[in-house]
Amino acid sequence: MSAPLSVDLAQIGKSVVIKGELSGSEDLYVDGQVEGSIALKGNSLTVGPHGQIKASVEAKGVIVQGKLEGNITASDRVELRRTAIVTGDVSTQRISIEEGAYLKGKVDIQGKAEKAAGK
Amino acid sequence: MASVTQNFMKLFRSSGGGQRETAQPAQKLTRRSSGLGELSRLWDSETPLCVLDLGSTSPSNIRFFTERAHKIYSEDLLVASTEPHLSTKDEQGNVVLDSRKFLAENLQYPAAHFDVVLCWNLPDYLDESLVRPVMGRLWSVLKPGGMLLAFFHTKDAGPDSPCYRFHILDKDALEMQRIVLKREARRGPTGAVHTAIADGFRLQRVFNNRHIETLFRDFASIKFFLARDNVREVLVVR
Numbered sequence: 001m002s003a004p005l006s007v008d009l010a011q012i013g014k015s016v017v018i019k020g021e022l023s024g025s026e027d028l029y030v031d032g033q034v035e036g037s038i039a040l041k042g043n044s045l046t047v048g049p050h051g052q053i054k055a056s057v058e059a060k061g062v063i064v065q066g067k068l069e070g071n072i073t074a075s076d077r078v079e080l081r082r083t084a085i086v087t088g089d090v091s092t093q094r095i096s097i098e099e100g101a102y103l104k105g106k107v108d109i110q111g112k113a114e115k116a117a118g119k
Numbered sequence: 120m121a122s123v124t125q126n127f128m129k130l131f132r133s134s135g136g137g138q139r140e141t142a143q144p145a146q147k148l149t150r151r152s153s154g155l156g157e158l159s160r161l162w163d164s165e166t167p168l169c170v171l172d173l174g175s176t177s178p179s180n181i182r183f184f185t186e187r188a189h190k191i192y193s194e195d196l197l198v199a200s201t202e203p204h205l206s207t208k209d210e211q212g213n214v215v216l217d218s219r220k221f222l223a224e225n226l227q228y229p230a231a232h233f234d235v236v237l238c239w240n241l242p243d244y245l246d247e248s249l250v251r252p253v254m255g256r257l258w259s260v261l262k263p264g265g266m267l268l269a270f271f272h273t274k275d276a277g278p279d280s281p282c283y284r285f286h287i288l289d290k291d292a293l294e295m296q297r298i299v300l301k302r303e304a305r306r307g308p309t310g311a312v313h314t315a316i317a318d319g320f321r322l323q324r325v326f327n328n329r330h331i332e333t334l335f336r337d338f339a340s341i342k343f344f345l346a347r348d349n350v351r352e353v354l355v356v357r
Contacts, residue, residue: 095185097178104199106192109185 008043014050022055031066041075049083062092064101071105148295149288153344154268154352156291158235161266162187168234171260173241175298179286180237192228196253197282197298197320199225200246218252226253228260236261238269239285240350242334244320250334258337261357267338269353274325276349282320 008026012018016032023039030038031048037056038045044061047053051066058073064084072078074092082100089106097103161168168189172180175195184191200216202224207217236257242250257267272280283295298319326334328343328351335341335355344352 095181097176097181099178101176101178102195102198103176103181103193104195106190107181107185108190109188 012051014048047084056088147297148283150293150295150346150348152291152293152352153346154270154342154354155287155293157342157344157354158266158268159290161235162189162290169232171228171233171236173237174239175284177284177286179288179294183287192233194225196225196241196249197244200249215248216246218249221249222252222256226256226260230259231262231265232260234262234265236265236267237285238267240270240272240282242269242326243272243322243324244282245323247323254334255337258357263357265357267335267355267357269355271326271331271351271353272322273349273351274327276322276325278322280322280349282322 010024010026010028012028012030012032012034014031018032018034018036020036021039022028022034022036025040025043027044027046028038028040029046029048030051030053032050033052033054035054038053038059040059042060044063045057045059046063047066047068049065051064051068053066053068054070055068056070056073057068060074060076061078062072062074063079063081064086065081066083067085069087071088072086072090072092074090076092077094077096078090078092080086080095080097080101080103082098084098084101084103086102087104089108090103091108091110093110095107095109162184168184169192170184170189171192171194173194173196174180175198176193181191181193200221205216205221206214207220209215238257242254245253261267281297284298286294286296288294300319331343331351331353332341335353338355338357340356342354344354346352
């Protein structure tokens with residue numbers, strides 16, 4: 001499985017460990033470890049198959065192939081691939097979950113109106 | 120009840136034959152569910168419901184409830200019960216699961232939070248030491264008037280009855296998918312024989328109707344539905 005290619009894509013490789021707040025305005029691919037928080041409000045986060053995230057995540061889109069422990073808030077969509085292991089609540093407009101993905105937490109689908117109202 | 124259920128377990132172990140060596144493909148079956156049909160009148164509620172699904176993560180179930188604007192919580196207690204660090208010893212030195220630790224890490228919800236709990240076949244496959252504590256916790260997280268659906272095998276089901284995950288297809292239709300464990304590590308802390316067979320969870324016991332009534336004695340009402348596939352569906356109301 002390879003990282004999605006994008007013109008504006010930052011990558012955190014397998015051997016990288018980051019602790020703290022991570023924010024940005026480009027898409028991010030994480031195949032290493034991140035602990036803290038991730039905020040990519042208008043962009044997408046992809047957690048690669050080796051990625052291990054212990055953080056709250058706020059992004060436009062979130063794709064998980066590895067492990068993610070923390071709440072996910074996505075303004076657009078969340079995709080849990082078959083190897084995903086997610087522990088935390090998911091709040092998004094759309095979600096797709098592949099057969100085999102593991103989720104421990106709440107799924108809350110919010111419409112655009114609800115998002116705008118901050119519910 | 121413990122002695123009766125343990126006798127069933129012994130019977131199963133002695134008559135169950137050898138462990139399966141090869142993993143079978145995860146076959147899918149469909150079945151009608153009267154219990155689910157009874158619950159379905161709730162799904163059209165305009166007030167969003169809080170639903171707790173205790174089976175394996177099911178994309179179908181998540182889609183089913185989120186399409187209806189309900190909130191769904193997913194928590195796979197069977198897999199959670201196989202965490203090695205839960206293993207401890209009782210006063211007789213037998214290896215058991217630490218129910219306090221289990222409940223400290225799972226089913227952590229506010230009291231009276233859920234309208235519906237989908238328990239599926241969890242009680243039949245959950246380790247003996249966890250059954251009562253888990254049912255107690257489920258009582259507390261259900262709202263008064265909230266409903267819990269559980270499936271129990273009859274004694275005709277046999278010891279090698281496969282453990283299924285349940286996907287909701289329609290208001291009273293389920294797709295059953297055999298759970299095939301991927302790794303040896305998922306056998307569980309108390310050993311392969313006790314918690315799981317080679318490629319799936321092992322039926323731990325068979326409850327009779329009185330045992331089921333005792334298990335849910337704190338609930339306000341209980342309703343049984345007999346099915347053709349050696350399963351009793353039980354719908355209880357807190």
